[in-house]
Amino acid sequence: MNLKELASRLGLSPTTVSRALNGYPEVNEATRERVMAAAKRHNYHPNTRAIRLATGRAMAVGHVIPIATRHEIVNPVFADFIAGAGETYSRNGYDMVLSVVPDDQEEATYRGLKSKGNVDGVIVHAPRMNDPRIALLHDIGLPFVVHGRATGAALPYSWLDVNNRRAFQRATEFLLDLGHTRIGLVNGLEFMDFAIRRRTGYVDALVARGIAPDPALMASDEMTEICGHRAARAMLALPQRPTAFLVASMISGMGVRRALEEVGLQMGRDISVIIHDDDLSYMKNGEDVPIFTATRSSVREAGRLAAEMLLDIIALPNPAPRQRLLEAELIIGQSNGPAPKV
């Protein structure tokens, strides 16, 4: 069942039927209702491919996922972000298309997406410092929103980010207030923009209290259980070990916890731990009382909001870049306590 057939059954022209269904004013209300009814009765759904060609819009948003020779973006955080963004797209009649490509084909993929007209815009994931994708997308004229920011970008661009610096600054201050002075930072990879900001927040807080950051207490690696464990073990083996940890993710945090248990330290009593909690749907930080004290910000909500921002931008003829900075909550769980008396 297509437009033409539906029109002929109704004894109308395709023009009128199309307009009736799309809510144009120049069609008689009685006619419109007749058309609507017939469409429903015959289970008519306009062909998306034809609409896309006729309107010149893809009604789709792209997410490019480089599969890593180096580091994976396919991580749990990504999954939840996608889920959030996908909700927004569905609600607005957009498709979400994921391109999983070898990372040396990332640029070609973006160019292809634009020139072949597969999508109306893209979300940029996991920005790094001086991320080349921003200039590229600007260049080829593909609307985009960055999830995060890219320090060093020359041009203004749209982004949605969590205030990572502030979150880690507050967390550090909180630990300092509890008397901790040796705080281990188990950070993500520091070519990632968010990790840089988090370290900045941590360092700023220390410096503000006159504490010199100790390089031995700052680790930077992938946010896996293994890496969290390794980093914590290394710091715990120091002559002057930390009395608290600030950890980049829930999963790293589980590695840290394992390390603590191995050396016989009880989290929350002997040693404090604060993690960053992305509020993942399948990786909840406890039920009523959080297991970990945490800086929390829902990455799923970020996905929803970033997608909304992008759809807004796509809809506008000449959109100005938008920015939105979300604040993380500091939630108190069972993993912190005062620094032990020396």
Added chain:
Amino acid sequence: MNLKELASRLGLSPTTVSRALNGYPEVNEATRERVMAAAKRHNYHPNTRAIRLATGRAMAVGHVIPIATRHEIVNPVFADFIAGAGETYSRNGYDMVLSVVPDDQEEATYRGLKSKGNVDGVIVHAPRMNDPRIALLHDIGLPFVVHGRATGAALPYSWLDVNNRRAFQRATEFLLDLGHTRIGLVNGLEFMDFAIRRRTGYVDALVARGIAPDPALMASDEMTEICGHRAARAMLALPQRPTAFLVASMISGMGVRRALEEVGLQMGRDISVIIHDDDLSYMKNGEDVPIFTATRSSVREAGRLAAEMLLDIIALPNPAPRQRLLEAELIIGQSNGPAPKV
């Protein structure tokens, strides 16, 4: 730059240019090379929307993700599966479109995907017993491959699955061989097909050795850290506690480990644990030596294979249903040992 313009610049008809680029035989080799060169020079990429309309194929595969009022499918396993499938699609020039929809709209989404022509086929995730989606897709004539199986389906259908029954049977036998007789099963939700099969394997192995399965040693819940922890705690509190655990996932396993540490049991010495390891890229089971002894099967590879199967099916005019059963490896890590002497 579009076909017509390219053609006129070359002094050729669109027909010939189209054929030259698509490798049809009825075009002079010299002409073809001239066309190819010009296409590259002018950076010509055929418009996907036009191709789709003209050919009647969507060149896209759908994945429908119901967002749960009840249980989330947006889980880490899903992310890796998607990544694997996405690789296959990219290699073959297909788009992957994800539809994230409220679960009461799942059926409508499948129907829409078909009638609006958005996709050429779909992958069905997380099948349950008597899963209604199979009949539905059969009905509306949308090609599909199920990741997993759906016990109780009336019609034959295509699927790709891991031999979950066998995997858990082998793991159980392995523990039995080590002298364990009280083995706790920390399973996934048992309306999920894979979870049912795993329990069957576990029960079969016990029964074959003349051991009556104890309901108190069989838990079924979501595969989260929290749930794993809770289940393990409950079993450890039994008068006759288990000497080994068989656990449905890496993440549940971490919860189990936490429970063990809480009660002062050392994994691998005091108590044995075997998990199922989906070989997730960001959740590796150790580096050289696995942390957990495990039944392992890469879900990412499953994604690749399922996608290949689906593309094959889509390409064929009248495809017969296909099946593929993958075997999980049993890999020995540091989390198992002989049962303690009574």
Added chain:
DNA sequence: TTCGGCATCCAAAGCGGTTTGAGTGCGATT
């Protein structure tokens, strides 16, 4: 009576490709 305006509706021209059904020109066959 005439004409402008309004409410409706439609024919036809896109959108940018693919594909069908015909040409052409040329060497080989009869």
Added chain:
DNA sequence: AATCGCACTCAAACCGCTTTGGATGCCGAA
């Protein structure tokens, strides 16, 4: 010399929708 087949190429139809630029009829105003 006429015919045939082959190798190329092209015009035009088509995919299924949107959208432009009229038509048409009817009513009230001049």
